[in-house]
Amino acid sequence: MRSWLNNIQWCPGCGDTLIIWAIKKAFEELWIESHQRVVVSWVGCSWKASQYIDWYAAETLHGRTLPFATWVKLANPELTVLATWWDGDGYGIWVWHFIHACKRDLDITYIVMDNENYALTTWQASPTTPIWAKTKTTPDWNTSEPFNPIAIAQNAGCRFAKTADSIKFVEMKEIIKEAIEHKWFSLVNVRQACPSYKRW
């Protein structure tokens, strides 16, 4: 068992573990070493992402993942910059940063761990919650159509926007590699298993 796996603090079966593993493998296979890369993240269940990979890491203020990643890229264009965010904050509370990052089109790889709910705050509906799903804030059912991050990214000018699935490991890793190699802004929306709350 690899040492970082002994220290996982997510719920058993959480897709975050596989996503981090895929990112680590992608860097390994692309020969991008730890001193050449940086990950930017902020609070959410997946926040710990940056702690499990040996790289430069920034855990920023609430909502500042993409602005911070932008500053890092502008300050040192040689670095491979990867920003991790989540559906509730990335597509809800702080969505405008996402739209402007697509428009700006800098070379940042943006991985969204999309578990279709606000998990850390214990199961509220997020922009990607399915229309019929029950959550704490939609006790009968959700009445809003889910947000389509791929279409929104493309409409905002992003030229690489793909969906992956945390249970399809090899496919997810290959999409992450493609996104890192794309020399402009790229979005990978990973549909993430969340056994504790995503029961649809």
Ligand SMILES: Cc1ncc(C[n+]2csc(CCOP(=O)(O)OP(=O)(O)O)c2C)c(N)n1
């Ligand atoms: C300034 C501020 N506002 C709100 C919160 C509460 N908060 C913690 S995590 C989170 C979002 C969780 O949902 P999501 O972004 O989908 O991440 P997940 O936990 O599902 O991975 C929120 C709103 C906070 N920590 N700080």
Ligand code: SF4
């Ligand atoms: S609540 Fe969901 S997203 Fe959070 S650690 Fe548990 S399984 Fe993972």
Ligand SMILES: [Mg+2]
């Ligand atoms: Mg979420």
